[in-house]
Amino acid sequence: IGSYVPRKWSIDLRSIKDSGELMSNWFDAVCGTEGVTISNHSGLSIDSRISAGEFVSFLNRERTKELLPSLLKPRNVYGKKAKKLNASEISIVAKTGTMDFNRGLGGYILVKGKIRASFAIFCADVEKKQRAIANKHFDRSSSKKWLKRAKAQENAILSLWMEKYI
DSSP states (O other), X not given: OTTHHHHHTTOOOXXXXXXXXXXXXXXXXXXXXXXXXXXXXXXXXXXXBOOHHHHHHHHTSHHHHHHSGGGSEXXXXXXXTHHHHHHSSEEEEEEEEEETTEEEEEEEEEXXXXXXXXXXXXXXXXXXXXXXXXXXXXXXXXXXXXXXXXXXXXXXXXXXXXXXXX
């Protein structure tokens, strides 16, 4: 979206920062939010600021619901109830975003192929991230352990939500 929108509007951007500012303004305009900060066109930056609620407002737009689900990847859950949930008529399509000590997952829960709910799950360990930035060193093994826990938390939440629709 970040590189498509400026071309579609015939806007010449000089930098990724300019692209982020355009995306922030566009997001606020189409979602009715105020003050969302997307610091580059992907949104994956320590300087980007958006709440899960603000992101869900984007996912709930009629135009977004028309276009986005077909672009998202199917996502299975895992664990004790995975076989039952993944074999049901309930499915999940979603997109992830991951940086050191930050994880985002947003998408839709579908029932028989129709959108039943939208969601955004954002996880972060701000203290570890700030410490790593201050020390200019990211401990990859610590970040991987944290990411594993974040993914497990997402899975638990999604599994509970899927169960509600069975």
